[in-house]
Amino acid sequence: MKHWLMKTEPTTFSIQDLAAAPSQTTCWEGVRNYQARNFMRDEMRVGDRVLLYHSNADPSAVVGTATIVREAYPDASAFNAKDPHFDPKSKPDQPTWFMVDLQLEGIFDQPLSLNDLRPVAALKGMELLRKGSRLSVQPVSKPEFEAILKLARKGARG
DNA sequence: GCCAACGTTGGC
DNA sequence: GCCAACGTTGGC
Numbered sequence: 001m002k003h004w005l006m007k008t009e010p011t012t013f014s015i016q017d018l019a020a021a022p023s024q025t026t027c028w029e030g031v032r033n034y035q036a037r038n039f040m041r042d043e044m045r046v047g048d049r050v051l052l053y054h055s056n057a058d059p060s061a062v063v064g065t066a067t068i069v070r071e072a073y074p075d076a077s078a079f080n081a082k083d084p085h086f087d088p089k090s091k092p093d094q095p096t097w098f099m100v101d102l103q104l105e106g107i108f109d110q111p112l113s114l115n116d117l118r119p120v121a122a123l124k125g126m127e128l129l130r131k132g133s134r135l136s137v138q139p140v141s142k143p144e145f146e147a148i149l150k151l152a153r154k155g156a157r158g
Numbered sequence: 159g160c161c162a163a164c165g166t167t168g169g170c
Numbered sequence: 171g172c173c174a175a176c177g178t179t180g181g182c
Contacts, residue, residue, distance in 0.1 A: 007180090033165080056180060114181080132163040134179050 003145040005051040007136040036137035041072040061111035070101035071151035108152040124146035
């Protein structure tokens with residue numbers, strides 16, 4: 001089983017929106033970065049666990065966890081000319097972009113902001129904390145994932 | 159709003 | 171294939 005972190009802007013789609021969705025499940029449409037796509041298409045499997053991260057938020061923070069409940073399938077929003085994520089080079093018979101389905105696992109009592117995470121020794125090499133990191137779908141090591149769950153249980157802000 | 163760090167595009 | 175220009179991401 002692999003572990004991941006997926007970013008979303010809460011003004012677009014927040015973890016609270018996921019909690020309110022039918023079966024607390026959503027398709028993760030709109031990813032338009034090849035590296036992120038490759039992770040979703042080639043490596044994500046049903047049962048993998050995901051940290052959800054709110055970017056461009058106040059403060060930006062890891063806010064909860066989800067699990068993969070459906071493996072990669074074509075992202076239909078790329079075919080829709082009216083959709084903000086429309087991409088004319090993606091065709092239904094040869095799609096460029098893919099998405100997975102996520103189901104909410106839990107919302108942290110306390111969001112874990114970057115300032116909460118940065119001092120944690122176990123997270124020293126975490127991609128999210130790297131300067132200039134922009135990848136919206138990224139692998140997380142098992143120790144990193146577990147360190148974050150532990151912090152979430154503790155309540156990082158005391 | 160600023161701007162650093164990326165990714166993509168397109169001329170050559 | 172190089173690389174400058176441009177667009178986007180995302181913390182602050």
